């Protein structure tokens with residue numbers, strides 16, 4: 001693997017290799033001294049042109065645990081801005097002589113477009129409504145952790161699928177890894193043609209939850225109200241939100257995932273977010289290990 | 304006067320239904336004879352064995368960008384691109400800077416064309432002042448200044464009442480209105496066709512209905528007013544069906560299709576090539592099939608390029624931020640010839656769609672090889688294999704979705720008024 005731009009392109013074997021490597025990285029993260037010299041002398045650029053503290057910090061910790069030098073480039077703190085062309089941006093990045101570029105952008109396709117101009121590995125840390133592959137990998141890892149495997153598990157993704165890069169990456173990754181993926185959400189938020197990706201669209205959250213192993217709640221963005229995609233927060237919470245009662249429709253051992261940050265009381269009730277089935281904090285821990293695995297596999301000495 | 308004889312070619316003249324091995328003679332600026340083995344002396348003989356000789360092509364939809372955006376294209380470079388593609392007549396769209404909504408701008412464009420253009424330039428003026436879709440432009444004065452049609456193109460007239468008045472008024476002064484049919488509200492932020500490819504790429508989509516809803520509206524308004532309506536760059540199967548029905552019902556409607564909508568479908572957006580971004584967007588393979596069918600059965604009258612040059616740096620940005628549009632003059636011919644090879648069109652029908660039929664839409668009188676007509680001609684090598692490369696394009700802008708493609712068929716020589724405006728040198732292939 002040379003890039004991680006999406007989860008649509010890699011094979012099942014490549015995805016599984018990342019999950020297996022994550023296992024090893026998690027072990028490192030649980031040691032007293034959480035640092036290995038694997039990537040000493042390597043430079044990772046974390047270019048976050050859309051603010052995102054969580055993902056940036058997660059990548060930064062991952063790089064540091066592997067002893068790489070991590071440089072953060074943010075939209076405001078650098079000359080790299082939308083005033084320049086993508087090839088100019090790529091030229092500037094090449095001149096920095098980094099070994100890997102991690103890029104987050106508010107526009108779909110920017111990591112792929114930059115990768116075309118660069119010779120170093122590019123990791124997509126989330127691009128618009130396109131994909132967020134490391135999030136899907138950490139979700140897949142968390143599911144594997146909870147159930148031992150992914151094959152045959154029923155995963156229900158609930159919410160604004162149309163505007164969710166997390167949903168897209170999870171749909172590609174989890175269907176490839178053998179899960180049965182269901183989606184549900186307001187009809188205005190179910191993207192056209194999604195059934196072609198091998199998922200089962202459900203008409204209600206109850207139908208989606210029925211017998212599910214994994215309930216993945218998506219974050220609802222309040223600006224979707226302006227786009228007239230749903231009428232009110234109240235209606236959203238009662239129709240598509242996850243409450244304790246609803247969760248009873250899922251299997252007794254079901255787990256709840258959320259990419260964060262959580263809108264408490266909207267897509268998920270606090271009683272669920274903080275309760276036993278929630279793996280939201282595991283996701284954060286696994287996120288660092290997943291990103292270590294990806295950095296290692298793309299830049300390390302592994303062939 | 305210089306006499307040039309072209310011999311050995313397969314001569315295609317849709318105005319007379321001729322598809323035959325005939326010689327053609329140019330005297331000065333006009334066609335002076337067509338026939339078998341012409342006699343008399345010629346100053347110059349063009350040997351055209353294996354080539355096709357046809358009327359020069361007519362493009363109803365060209366963005367020449369002058370005045371105001373000469374960094375993208377100028378009348379000089381845009382018409383050079385036209386000549387290289389076999390076009391001898393182009394119709395310049397009104398969205399220049401300043402907008403062509405006044406006789407002064409129309410006259411300016413016509414003067415610059417006289418001074419710098421390689422091919423004939425007709426002027427399409429704005430239908431409403433400033434392309435704002437509110438108050439109609441001074442259409443009669445613009446007509447008197449030389450405007451051949453009216454269009455706000457991509458600045459769609461969203462207000463149906465304004466569109467009605469524009470059609471009514473244009474009808475009264477003997478001009479056609481060209482409509483870019485796209486409901487801008489329904490399109491919303493859409494930059495590509497709404498479908499599985501858009502979903503996969505995470506790009507906002509615009510449904511085919513953004514077009515067909517507007518086609519329906521404008522067909523109804525054309526029926527109401529009796530006006531001549533020309534629908535630009537049809538992209539959706541539903542639009543083709545509605546235009547077919549409207550024609551049967553006697554509505555005065557004509558329509559065009561672009562080469563890129565005939566050749567490509569929405570799969571082409573994978574990989575975020577901003578040269579695959581245009582309005583209307585590339586749609587499904589089913590839509591493309593309907594467009595090919597519509598062109599073959601005459602529902603769609605002609606091919607028009609919607610040649611829309613943009614500077615490289617403008618397209619070298621994120622997909623959503625890139626401007627809509629692609630260049631098309633130099634790649635139109637091989638795409639239409641592909642339909643001939645697939646036996647979807649006869650050679651004569653293909654030439655018809657590029658010459659007589661577009662000319663007829665606006666009554667331009669071009670697109671014929673009749674004796675006495677201006678010698679606007681193109682020699683075509685239908686078997687010439689060539690690769691589309693940025694540096695090989697005569698247009699100032701290189702935003703083609705076909706860069707790197709191998710095409711078959713190319714204009715080898717173009718005449719406007721008896722003057723050679725394009726000649727492909729032997730080495731270039």
Ligand SMILES: [Zn+2]
Pocket residue numbers: 456457483535536582583609
């Ligand atoms: Zn248009």
